Amino acid sequence: MMNNTDAMSLTLGESKVRSRRWLVWVAAIAVPLLLPLVFRSGYALSMMCQMGIAVIFALSYNMLLGQSGLLSFGHAVYYGLGGYASIHALNAIGAGKLDFPVTLLPLIGGVTGLFFGIVFGYASTKRAGTVFAMISLGIGELMAAGSTVLPGFGGEAGISANRVTGKGLFGITYGPPVQVYYLIALWLVVSAILMYALTQTPLGRMANAVRDNPERAQFVGYNPQRVRFITLVLSAFFAGVAGGLTAINYEIVTQEYLTAHTSVTPLLMTFIGGAGYFFGPVLGAILVTFLQVVLGAYTKAWPLYMGVVFISTVLFAPQGLAGIVMQHRQVWSAGLMRRLVPAYAKVFVPACALLLGTICLVESTYHLTTEAQAGTQMSLFRIPLDVATPAPWIGAAALIAIGLYFFRRSCAAAALSWEGITAELQRRKSP
Amino acid sequence: MEFFLTSLLNGLSYGLLLFMLSSGLTLIFSMMGVLNFAHASFYMLGAYFAYQISSAIGFWPALVIAPLVLGLAGALLERYGLRTVHKSGHVAELLFTVGVALLVEEIVPLIWGRMAVKYAIPRELDFTLFSLFSTSFPAYRGFMLLVSVGMMVLLYVVLTRSRIGLIIQAALTHPEMVGALGHNVPRVFMLVFGVGTALAGLAGVIGGNAFVTEPSMAAAVGSIVFVIAVVGGLGSLEGAFIASLVLGIIQTFSVALDYSLSDLFAGSEVALLHDEALRSLFSIRISQMAPMIPYLVMVLMLIFRPQGLMGKRE
Numbered sequence: 001m002m003n004n005t006d007a008m009s010l011t012l013g014e015s016k017v018r019s020r021r022w023l024v025w026v027a028a029i030a031v032p033l034l035l036p037l038v039f040r041s042g043y044a045l046s047m048m049c050q051m052g053i054a055v056i057f058a059l060s061y062n063m064l065l066g067q068s069g070l071l072s073f074g075h076a077v078y079y080g081l082g083g084y085a086s087i088h089a090l091n092a093i094g095a096g097k098l099d100f101p102v103t104l105l106p107l108i109g110g111v112t113g114l115f116f117g118i119v120f121g122y123a124s125t126k127r128a129g130t131v132f133a134m135i136s137l138g139i140g141e142l143m144a145a146g147s148t149v150l151p152g153f154g155g156e157a158g159i160s161a162n163r164v165t166g167k168g169l170f171g172i173t174y175g176p177p178v179q180v181y182y183l184i185a186l187w188l189v190v191s192a193i194l195m196y197a198l199t200q201t202p203l204g205r206m207a208n209a210v211r212d213n214p215e216r217a218q219f220v221g222y223n224p225q226r227v228r229f230i231t232l233v234l235s236a237f238f239a240g241v242a243g244g245l246t247a248i249n250y251e252i253v254t255q256e257y258l259t260a261h262t263s264v265t266p267l268l269m270t271f272i273g274g275a276g277y278f279f280g281p282v283l284g285a286i287l288v289t290f291l292q293v294v295l296g297a298y299t300k301a302w303p304l305y306m307g308v309v310f311i312s313t314v315l316f317a318p319q320g321l322a323g324i325v326m327q328h329r330q331v332w333s334a335g336l337m338r339r340l341v342p343a344y345a346k347v348f349v350p351a352c353a354l355l356l357g358t359i360c361l362v363e364s365t366y367h368l369t370t371e372a373q374a375g376t377q378m379s380l381f382r383i384p385l386d387v388a389t390p391a392p393w394i395g396a397a398a399l400i401a402i403g404l405y406f407f408r409r410s411c412a413a414a415a416l417s418w419e420g421i422t423a424e425l426q427r428r429k430s431p
Numbered sequence: 432m433e434f435f436l437t438s439l440l441n442g443l444s445y446g447l448l449l450f451m452l453s454s455g456l457t458l459i460f461s462m463m464g465v466l467n468f469a470h471a472s473f474y475m476l477g478a479y480f481a482y483q484i485s486s487a488i489g490f491w492p493a494l495v496i497a498p499l500v501l502g503l504a505g506a507l508l509e510r511y512g513l514r515t516v517h518k519s520g521h522v523a524e525l526l527f528t529v530g531v532a533l534l535v536e537e538i539v540p541l542i543w544g545r546m547a548v549k550y551a552i553p554r555e556l557d558f559t560l561f562s563l564f565s566t567s568f569p570a571y572r573g574f575m576l577l578v579s580v581g582m583m584v585l586l587y588v589v590l591t592r593s594r595i596g597l598i599i600q601a602a603l604t605h606p607e608m609v610g611a612l613g614h615n616v617p618r619v620f621m622l623v624f625g626v627g628t629a630l631a632g633l634a635g636v637i638g639g640n641a642f643v644t645e646p647s648m649a650a651a652v653g654s655i656v657f658v659i660a661v662v663g664g665l666g667s668l669e670g671a672f673i674a675s676l677v678l679g680i681i682q683t684f685s686v687a688l689d690y691s692l693s694d695l696f697a698g699s700e701v702a703l704l705h706d707e708a709l710r711s712l713f714s715i716r717i718s719q720m721a722p723m724i725p726y727l728v729m730v731l732m733l734i735f736r737p738q739g740l741m742g743k744r745e
Contacts, residue, residue, distance in 0.1 A: 071526075126733075126737055130466050130665070131661075134660070134665075135729075138654070138658060138726050139730065145723040149715050267526075267529075304541065306533075311530035311531065311534060314523060365542065366541055369543070
């Protein structure tokens with residue numbers, strides 16, 4: 001599941017790969033910096049801010065899940081505590097008690113994350129696998145429960161601050177949202193480069209080794225526990241940076257930041273994006289945030305759709321979006337994409353029917369149970385529906401049944417043509 | 432004394448309910464190495480199914496039907512879900528159950544709404560069993576105790592005395608050998624998964640009306656059950672039993688104790704208490720701390736005895 005990005009070096013020469021990789025990085029730095037010139041609206045800007053933070057958070061999460069094989073259910077601890085520390089620091093700056101530039105505020109969040117990573121990591125990285133997952137869950141719940149009673153968390157209301165404070169640098173006050181966006185973009189680029197660089201260090205390589213075979217890693221002379229510990233501490237640092245950026249972005253930090261829900265979000269992003277690839281969490285974070293913001297505006301059922309996407313990924317594409325991309329990249333560069341298109345087109349139609357039927361069913365049910373006072377009339381994709389009549393239900397059921405039948409058949413056909421292509425690729429590699 | 436006895440009885444019935452949940456979780460874990468994150472979801476579904484069935488044909492049929500339906504659902508989930516992802520490894524299996532838990536948490540409010548449903552205690556059991564001094568002990572609590580103990584004894588007898596129980600025990604430690612002897616080990620797994628989810632469902636049926644039946648009940652109980660599994664020692668039924676009772680009793684007592692550290696120092700002039708932050712820290716009441724206590728116990732256990740109460744050292 002966790003194979004590395006080496007797949008592409010099979011079809012392309014090593015030097016060519018390096019130059020392409022260089023281009024990818026230039027694009028990865030340029031795109032976030034140029035985006036606000038294209039999308040100027042406040043809506044787009046706020047969404048891009050969320051995406052940037054989500055990418056840092058998901059990348060830091062993947063240091064554990066993808067690179068070290070540690071499934072964490074408590075990553076919100078470092079994110080949330082980093083957020084709380086930053087908001088307290090922001091208030092201290094505002095009150096004149098602290099002289100610290102707001103630009104570097106995420107550093108405070110990061111150091112806080114780092115500190116708690118050391119404290120909790122000591123207890124939790126003793127073992128990997130399921131035990132680690134449970135301990136991280138326990139620590140996450142401990143902090144979530146603690147934040148409701150301990151002082152310093154601001155109770156139900158949380159803690160708010162004003163980011164336009166302290167000495168502005170070159171006229172940057174962080175008043176206008178676009179300045180906040182550039183702050184996030186800056187931290188995003190720096191963090192992403194640092195996290196990528198980490199994967200290339202001996203530590204990053206040993207983390208992979210400990211993930212794949214802790215016993216062998218031990219024989220080479222490394223202590224798996226210490227490798228896991230250091231990775232967790234560093235990952236907690238970047239989670240704290242993300243928390244600090246959130247504190248600046250929203251100017252409020254609440255208990256929500258420490259809940260299990262916040263811990264599961266980077267897991268969804270990373271897994272949907274593809275934990276086996278460095279850029280997987282980036283894709284996942286962008287997609288999930290986009291769905292969250294756009295779908296969230298249309299329907300209250302978006303967590304359900306997210307759950308369906310997640311479980312489908314687990315069942316059918318455990319390598320995630322990045323895995324799918326990389327698989328097709330090979331086919332693309334071999335010039336065999338044309339053979340796949342008809343099979344995909346055949347899958348696409350019933351998949352749409354299935355999706356439409358499911359959406360109709362979910363939305364009708366939601367309308368009936370949660371918006372009963374609004375009457376039985378609703379509109380879906382501008383089509384008026386009356387959920388009191390059997391029509392939407394029968395329609396949905398028919399769409400699902402027919403869609404599922406043809407979907408399964410066309411999937412089998414697509415799998416067949418995929419097998420043909422892999423065989424072709426094999427033949428070309430070893431003539 | 433009065434407070435002590437009632438809290439002890441309440442704690443016992445809560446602890447036994449927790450054991451009903453954690454026993455299934457532990458069995459499934461020791462057998463397949465899979466931590467079923469959706470376990471508490473079955474508990475919640477048990478409560479909701481029982482609410483639906485009992486509003487149609489009464490509580491007593493619900494007590495039987497709901498666990499059976501959930502046991503069947505669990506077996507199907509194992510057969511067509513977990514077994515499919517098994518080839519991708521334990522993390523994939525764990526994530527699959529996480530996905531199921533997420534879906535259930537969204538589907539339940541989709542069908543029954545976000546508010547708590549009125550799943551009431553059956554009228555036959557809605558009376559006072561006995562009174563301790565001035566506190567009354569409801570008959571339903573007694574019924575919960577009875578069902579839990581009965582279930583536990585049954586589980587014990589089946590596991591240690593019956594043929595299928597012996598096969599299950601053998602399959603826990605030597606799956607290949609059991610398979611070589613001609614038993615269908617995957618089917619044994621399916622059975623255990625089904626029994627585990629049925630037990631969780633039963634806990635939901637009898638726990639749902641004693642507490643509250645709402646969409647957040649799975650999340651509330653789920654993490655406690657995991658704490659029990661860790662504190663008791665992963666894969667150990669005895670450990671899970673002790674941890675369930677201890678945590679059930681601790682939680683019941685701590686919710687009712689209205690003391691704080693500053694009460695301890697009341698009267699004496701302690702210099703520390705002049706500090707603002709420390710004063711607010713010291714004035715936290717034990718009852719406020721109650722939600723934190725299970726996790727504190729878990730973290731302490733992991734630091735001082737990582738294998739849990741009855742777990743084997745690796």
